[in-house]
Structure formats: C-alpha cells, structure tokens
Amino acid sequence: MPTLPVPDLIEFKFQFIRDGKAVGWKKRGLLDESRLVLDKQEIPLTGVTRVIRVRRRLLIQYVEPDSDGQPTSWSVAVGVYGRWFAMVKRKLDLSIATRLLEEARDQCRDRGQPNEFRSQACPHCGCGIDLTGLPRTTYIYCPFCETVFNDSGICTCGDDYGVCGTCGLFGRIVDFTEWYFFFLLVFWYFQTREHRLCTSCRSSLRWGMFWASLGGLVSIFPYLFTRLLTARPPSRVQRALRRGGRLARKGKPDAAGNAYGPAYDRWPDHPGLLFNEITACFKVGDQRGTEDRSERLFRACSSYYPAEELLRRNSAPAALAAAAQADAV
Numbered sequence: 001m002p003t004l005p006v007p008d009l010i011e012f013k014f015q016f017i018r019d020g021k022a023v024g025w026k027k028r029g030l031l032d033e034s035r036l037v038l039d040k041q042e043i044p045l046t047g048v049t050r051v052i053r054v055r056r057r058l059l060i061q062y063v064e065p066d067s068d069g070q071p072t073s074w075s076v077a078v079g080v081y082g083r084w085f086a087m088v089k090r091k092l093d094l095s096i097a098t099r100l101l102e103e104a105r106d107q108c109r110d111r112g113q114p115n116e117f118r119s120q121a122c123p124h125c126g127c128g129i130d131l132t133g134l135p136r137t138t139y140i141y142c143p144f145c146e147t148v149f150n151d152s153g154i155c156t157c158g159d160d161y162g163v164c165g166t167c168g169l170f171g172r173i174v175d176f177t178e179w180y181f182f183f184l185l186v187f188w189y190f191q192t193r194e195h196r197l198c199t200s201c202r203s204s205l206r207w208g209m210f211w212a213s214l215g216g217l218v219s220i221f222p223y224l225f226t227r228l229l230t231a232r233p234p235s236r237v238q239r240a241l242r243r244g245g246r247l248a249r250k251g252k253p254d255a256a257g258n259a260y261g262p263a264y265d266r267w268p269d270h271p272g273l274l275f276n277e278i279t280a281c282f283k284v285g286d287q288r289g290t291e292d293r294s295e296r297l298f299r300a301c302s303s304y305y306p307a308e309e310l311l312r313r314n315s316a317p318a319a320l321a322a323a324a325q326a327d328a329v
C-alpha cells in the first residue's frame, strides 16, 4: 500500500524556477484528476510524461501542441512548498504510471498477446510498474520513486536511497542545508543553500563549511554546535555504503565491491551497489568488469533503469548485450 495518502484535489503554493532560481511571488497551483494548473497555465494530465525531482523542486515534462498544432515537448520547473511537494509529485507519478500501463496493455492486446502484459505495484508509492517483456528477477525497481523491492517488501526506499544528483552514485540520500556565517566585527555575512545529496557528498560539503567557518571570528562555534546536534553514529551498512562509495568514486571497483560486503550481506547483488561498481569500472576503462557486473545486475533486477541509462551514456554496447543476454535467461 502507498505510504502517502493522495487527495483527489490538491491546492498548493509554488514559485516558478528559472535558471535554478525561484522567480516572482508565490502563486497558487491546483492539481485534480485531469489537469495541473500553475497560476494561469493549464496542463492536461494526459500530456505529462515525466516528473523529475531536483532537490526540493520538480521539473515537469509534458507534450502539448505548438503554434502549428504539432505535438511538442515542453518542461516547467516549480518549487512546491510544504507537505504538498511530495503529494504533487506522487499524484503526477500515479497519473503517468496509469497511462503507461494502459498503453502497454493495449499494445499487448493489439499484438494478439494479452497474456504478455505484466506489471507490479510499487509497495512505497503505489505506482504500477510496467514489466512487460522483462524477465522475473529478485528485485524490482520503481522508476517513479526509486524504491528497490522484492517479494519480502521494500529493500531500499526511494525516500532514503537513490542515485545522487551531485556525484551520480547510488547511496543514502539526505536533505542538507549548506550554510555560511561570517562575523568580522564590522562585517557579517550569512548564506544558505538547500541540497539533496548522498552522505559522501554531504561530508565533502561539511568539510568546505568547516574550513570556511574558520574565516570568521565566531563562525566556528555555530558550525560545531549544529554538527554536535545532528551527529548520529552510522550503522554498519551505512559505513559500508560510505566506504564503498568513496572507493567507487576513485575508480576502484574491486575494492568498492569488498567494502560493500555488509551491504551485500543485507541485500545480495543489490542493483544500486553494482551500479556504483560499474561506474568505477568506467572510470578506469575496465570493459570486462563492466560486462560482468552488468550481467549480474540485470540478473538481479531486470528493471533497473539507471544502469541502462549509464551503459547507454557511456556507449557500452558489449555490456548492454551482456545485460540483454542475462535478461533472456
């Protein structure tokens, strides 16, 4: 069952985002069963194709006719405030998922193979995932909320784990506020920036904040105070993820694989961890390692879309072929 209730009608406040910055006053938005209204702009839900979360903002991609009546892809970025953020994302995802499943079902029926249609509801967000044509594997990946689950339930929930937008590696994802405060008797300066990133990237940012805080007379004290308040001892699996992530970033796939040991004990052949090892293989041009790990990954989770995208982006036809072979088994 989805963990977040989604009402039929959502009224929310938002700001348009341009060039990464919120512009203008807060405006009113509305989302119901058939349309998304952003101030004066109305987008039919049948045209919305994808919703990408970037930190606390949403990039909404949709198709609408242009001035010549030709279907054209557009996108709009918005910052949605408060608890409505997750609900708007979830409701748009549910609408897209329902439409994609209907299309897949129709295609199977048109081909005269209605029994080929296969889908599974994500236990976290409730979106239906189209698995038509994919072999049954231990894990299923939800492309809407990034949750990885198996027959026993959720393994890594997309609210806490996913591919980091900063370093491009799978890991534990957290919301983090980067802030700088300087006080130099006659001059003071305060700045904040919101991030959603993995814990390794957060550590790098924290070091930057620490060194910067030494530049002010009293800046180090608020820094140390907030660090003490937010410090939590990491679990064995969290430590393994951090260590493995560091090694993957340095291009050491075998060492990363060893470091991930405790995480693999908990989630054998987890696609996110293999994804990191493949990323490390690309860094050092290890083609054999890429192929072996891709095969393992798609044997474990045939629907892990981030790995497919990674292999395509790095033009790895052999690895994709190996993955396809694994799929065919």
Ligand SMILES: [Zn+2]
Pocket: 122, 123, 124, 125, 126, 127, 142, 143, 144, 145, 146, 147
């Ligand atoms: Zn999901």
Ligand SMILES: [Zn+2]
Pocket: 164, 165, 166, 167, 168, 169, 197, 198, 199, 200, 201, 202
């Ligand atoms: Zn990161």
